[in-house]
Amino acid sequence: MIDYNNGKIMEKVKEIPFYGDYDVIVAGGGVAGFGAAVAVGKRGYKVLLIEATSALGGLATMGLVNIPLDFVSGIGREMMDELEAVEGHWHRNTNIEKHKLVLDRMVKKYNVDVLFVTSIVDAIMDGDIVKGVVIQTKTGRQYITAKRFIDATGDSDLAFYAGAETESGRPEDGMSQACSLEFILGGVRWEDYQNSDLKKNDPRWTKLIKEDLESGLLPYESDNHLNWITHVPGRPQNCGMDEVSICLVHSRKCYPLDSNDLTRMYFEGREQATMLAEYIKKRVPGFENSFLTTTASLLGVRESRRIVGEYRLTAEDIAFCHKHDDVIAISNHGYDIHNFEETGNVKWAPIMLNGEIQYVISNSGGFGTTTPPPYGKPVVNAKGQTAEFAEFEPNRTYDIPYRCLVPVKIENLLAAGRNLSSDIYAQSGARLILCCLSMGEAAGVATCISLAEGVTPRNIDVKKLQTELISTGCNLGQAMREINGVSVDSISHDVKYSNPEYSATSVTIKNEANEFTRK
Numbered sequence: 001m002i003d004y005n006n007g008k009i010m011e012k013v014k015e016i017p018f019y020g021d022y023d024v025i026v027a028g029g030g031v032a033g034f035g036a037a038v039a040v041g042k043r044g045y046k047v048l049l050i051e052a053t054s055a056l057g058g059l060a061t062m063g064l065v066n067i068p069l070d071f072v073s074g075i076g077r078e079m080m081d082e083l084e085a086v087e088g089h090w091h092r093n094t095n096i097e098k099h100k101l102v103l104d105r106m107v108k109k110y111n112v113d114v115l116f117v118t119s120i121v122d123a124i125m126d127g128d129i130v131k132g133v134v135i136q137t138k139t140g141r142q143y144i145t146a147k148r149f150i151d152a153t154g155d156s157d158l159a160f161y162a163g164a165e166t167e168s169g170r171p172e173d174g175m176s177q178a179c180s181l182e183f184i185l186g187g188v189r190w191e192d193y194q195n196s197d198l199k200k201n202d203p204r205w206t207k208l209i210k211e212d213l214e215s216g217l218l219p220y221e222s223d224n225h226l227n228w229i230t231h232v233p234g235r236p237q238n239c240g241m242d243e244v245s246i247c248l249v250h251s252r253k254c255y256p257l258d259s260n261d262l263t264r265m266y267f268e269g270r271e272q273a274t275m276l277a278e279y280i281k282k283r284v285p286g287f288e289n290s291f292l293t294t295t296a297s298l299l300g301v302r303e304s305r306r307i308v309g310e311y312r313l314t315a316e317d318i319a320f321c322h323k324h325d326d327v328i329a330i331s332n333h334g335y336d337i338h339n340f341e342e343t344g345n346v347k348w349a350p351i352m353l354n355g356e357i358q359y360v361i362s363n364s365g366g367f368g369t370t371t372p373p374p375y376g377k378p379v380v381n382a383k384g385q386t387a388e389f390a391e392f393e394p395n396r397t398y399d400i401p402y403r404c405l406v407p408v409k410i411e412n413l414l415a416a417g418r419n420l421s422s423d424i425y426a427q428s429g430a431r432l433i434l435c436c437l438s439m440g441e442a443a444g445v446a447t448c449i450s451l452a453e454g455v456t457p458r459n460i461d462v463k464k465l466q467t468e469l470i471s472t473g474c475n476l477g478q479a480m481r482e483i484n485g486v487s488v489d490s491i492s493h494d495v496k497y498s499n500p501e502y503s504a505t506s507v508t509i510k511n512e513a514n515e516f517t518r519k
């Protein structure tokens, strides 16, 4: 029945066929969902991973974000080893096609059932317990039941459908930070670019962009600096045919849960990528014969809907590198907010320090913001020191507590990945690919413990979870500090893949001092 006056219709009541029953359903096959599903599959539980697109990896593959950063740990290590075995990884850059393949092979190896091109569109609830999900397939809707659920959709879709408390974007109006459609250029002479004056003297292209905007060579500003440019390993190399992946497209004033706005951003992203490809060809050494090969099939949404969990990771956690007794993953990535409405990035957060609001970078480092704090104030580190005088503690990681994955209301659901419970500043730090994967792995292991012990994920013994994670090669920071109640027999800090800018013993501070960091 159509009610034209009310602008709404009643959905037709119809029977939905049953698809199957699982121990665990993982919603979303990005790196977090991949980590979660593999962790469950490894432990012998029947697990189904449901992914809306046609491959695993989410932003790390379909979004062309080919730089898996943060700590390589547990299943993340296994993934990097598999990538290396197929020559799909070089200097922390991945070959996207090989990455997809490695993820395919790993889920098969660990008996994870996968449904591609299938969206979760609703939750079947019994009070605060999720009984199943409704999926949309080419043949219509079906439902699937399970005992436990992990929401790794990035957007907290399942948690939202289940009625969990969520928040999205910045507090005042729900606007999300800038979204980016990544793109790849082929026909690049990478070595020439590496050895160019531009790379040496203006690596973030800030001067180039400013000059060319003034002269009109650059038609408009997508951002005031290059965010990153990475070599795509494994493509024809050193013959002027290198490929690079670029983060320079930006849409602002974003509402990435709104289909109209998503459509606007895909249109805008493809136009910007085309404009930038032509500009870069004209202006950047080594790119004279370059051409646009592809734009991402998945828009780079940095943050959207986050669960409200038992703990909310805060800007202060990042600034002061807080440690938590229920740590399940660590990160050393500082704030990285791509401005909501204007060009530029913010690498500081307003924090009460020494009795006043100061504009603080993470103790992990991170001077070099392109956006000055308000009132002409300087950017400072957690000790209130400006770039020239900054000293950093050696142990510069912060913890992701298990409670950030546990929604306050729903009983048999965990979240993992960029939708963790956090404020927008903390989320901008904790969202790196390998940190998301580690959160997924922790959610998967926690779910298995909850199944084995017959308790809800909220009520598991977290010490058991931490012990299991550490004993299976996960880095919870145990080499750098004691975790309350967890005994670690042999402590090894394997640096094979450790973050190149990070070492637990020696600290290198990269002060990209600029006018905004000086007093």
Ligand SMILES: Cc1cc2nc3c(=O)[nH]c(=O)nc-3n(C[C@H](O)[C@H](O)[C@H](O)COP(=O)(O)OP(=O)(O)OC[C@H]3O[C@@H](n4cnc5c(N)ncnc54)[C@H](O)[C@@H]3O)c2cc1C
Pocket (backbone or CB within 6 Å): 027, 028, 029, 030, 031, 032, 033, 050, 051, 052, 053, 057, 058, 059, 060, 063, 065, 067, 068, 069, 070, 118, 119, 120, 121, 152, 153, 154, 155, 157, 158, 179, 180, 181, 182, 228, 247, 299, 300, 301, 302, 416, 417, 418, 419, 431, 432, 433, 434, 436
């Ligand atoms: C432009 C950009 C640049 C970045 N740069 C870096 C970088 O240099 N290094 C780094 O480490 N990190 C970087 N990041 C961050 C990182 O890529 C992401 O935060 C991380 O990959 C998120 O992983 P995830 O699994 O939590 O979410 P996602 O990758 O978003 O995965 C979520 C998955 O769920 C699926 N899904 C969503 N809704 C549904 C549904 N209803 N039903 C079924 N499936 C669903 C999606 O299709 C997707 O595959 C960047 C991010 C962006 C956007």
